[in-house]
Amino acid sequence: MFREIQSYFTWIRHTPTALCISLILFCILPAYVFYVVVILPVRTCGCDFPPVDSVRMAVPASDPDTNPDSREQKKVIRSLELESAYLESMLSLSKQDSAYLSLNLADSLLVILIKGVPVRSCSLTEIRISRQLRCLDQAQRVRWIAEPFLAERELSTIPRIRYINKQAPKDTMEAALQSAAPMPPDTSSVYYTIYFNRYLVVEINQSEEPYDMKKKIINRYRREKQQVINRETWQAFLHRTSPEPRILIRLTLSQADARAIYRGTPVQTGLVLKLPSDTNVNSCRVSTPSGRRVPPWL
Amino acid sequence: MEKSITKTDLTGRFTSMQIFRYSISILLALFLSVIGSILLVRNATPLRDTIILLVPSSDRESLADSVPVDRLDSLQASLEQKVTIVQKELDSYIPRKPYLIVNTTDNTFRLMIYDLVIREGKCSTGSYTILTNGINQKWVFETPRGMMKVMSRQMFPVWVKPDWAFIEEGLPVPSPRHISRLEYGTLGDYKLELGDGYLIHGTLYKRFLGMAVTHGCIRLGDEDLKVVYRNLRRGSKVFIY
Helix, strand or coil: HHHHHHHHHHHHHCCCHHHHHHHHHHHHHHHHHHHHHHHHHHHHCCCCCCCCCCCCCCCCCCCCCCCCHHHHHHHHHHHHHHHHHHHHHHHHHHHCCCCCCEECCCCEEEEEEEECCCEEECCCEEEEEHHHHHHHHHHHHHHHHHHHHEEEEEEEECCCCCCCCECCCCCCCHHHHCCCCCEEECCCCCEEEEEEECCCEEEEEEEECCCCHHHHHHHHHHHHHHHHHHHHHHHHHHHHCCCCCCEEEEEEHHHHHHHHHHCCCCCCCCCEEECCCCCCCEEEEEECCCCCCCCCCC | CCCCHHHHHHHHCCCCCHHHHHHHHHHHHHHHHHHHHHHHCCCCCHHHHHHHHHCCCCCCCCCCHHCCCCHHHHHHHHHHHHHHHHHHHHHHCCCCCCEEEEECCCCCEEECCCCEEEEEEEEECCCEEEECCCCCCCEEEEECCCCECEEEECCCCCCCCCCCHHHHCCCCCCCCCCCCCCEEEECEEEEEEECCCCEEEECCHHHCCCCCCECCEEEEHHHHHHHHHHCCCCCCCEEEC
């Protein structure tokens, strides 16, 4: 058997025709797949985002700016634009009754709010932002965050609520036999991904190392996440369209905070996003000082 | 002889072994290309992220870029004014009077005034138990989430036991006005009503503070309850998440 395989490879090395045909067939499908799922989305990156409203003043564009003061001033104006969009978005969610989230990437804070009141403020130990954000210009970024994001679906390693079913006892003796011990505190590892509308995906991971026994659940969660990506990519490939340009924001925070945020917000929660003014930073490791006082309007 | 061979004679030139080897090559190439495609699809996202680095970042189009330099000041001023107005409006949502925040995941509470913490500590909230009695009766013991208001306050409250309290103990349910429905001391020294039967009250089971054990109410320790009762009035807000 080994000799036959060896003779085959010897033959193919000495048969340029067969080698060429094999190489062409080997490369043609992956090349097409590579173009559709990798190159095409990068080329069309940013095009799927909402077009910019014509809010510019009707004046000719200024000459290339060589004045450092006006360059600095333009930086300030850009950050004010982002701030203004974020606050408008926050204001619109403040009017609703259910809890929602505020993700402030500039100050590394993830906050739960109810009716405009921050009820829990969590420091983020690490933030990673997808490089897809590079494709958006300033105006598109402002437009993108100007309205709240709404959660569409999620994947998680923990349930939202742990219900306990209990049958009513028939008599006092049966009631005495039923366990009255409270449920032990939940120590399961917390990893979840929330898919919002307008291409935003927020992935939240606990900073603590998971216990060995819980890794099965985490692996299943990671497999399901990968299946979502694979399914979308395959569907895009089969329909010969570009996969959706998802912008992924990966956050790391403490287990207790991650759990409280997941269980403290409703299923279809809203989220307001504040981008840092310099979004060329594609990934950053952040540590915040403890005892940080959160300004009321965040 | 060999030069005059036409295409129709081609198959005659190949032995069966060569045809077999060509077939194997084609099939192997196709198989490997499918495997390669699957791997590409699975790793499409990191590949895209790598290739995006090669794309120059977008021109930072902004209002500022389309405005003459001499009008930047007025643009900045108008944006700053807009931000200030919205910040003030958001700030007005935060109560200036004492309010309570209850965390049902960690079973903790914070008594706040504006953004200052007056008192914080442990509490007990709903156990998320579903009690089923036959097919017709079901109760879900969970603390509701959102913003609630204190509807009334009372000292030395008496607990009027609902039906589930008897069913849970395996006791027959008495008539609505029966004396066995009244229990003294169970709710502690103070009670604040939040509406729909939900209360903030004290507890005899202090060892269960910090755990999800209640039937929906919020239980506090004696000292914490005293401070909360003294600070919250009718209409004070309670935020539960």
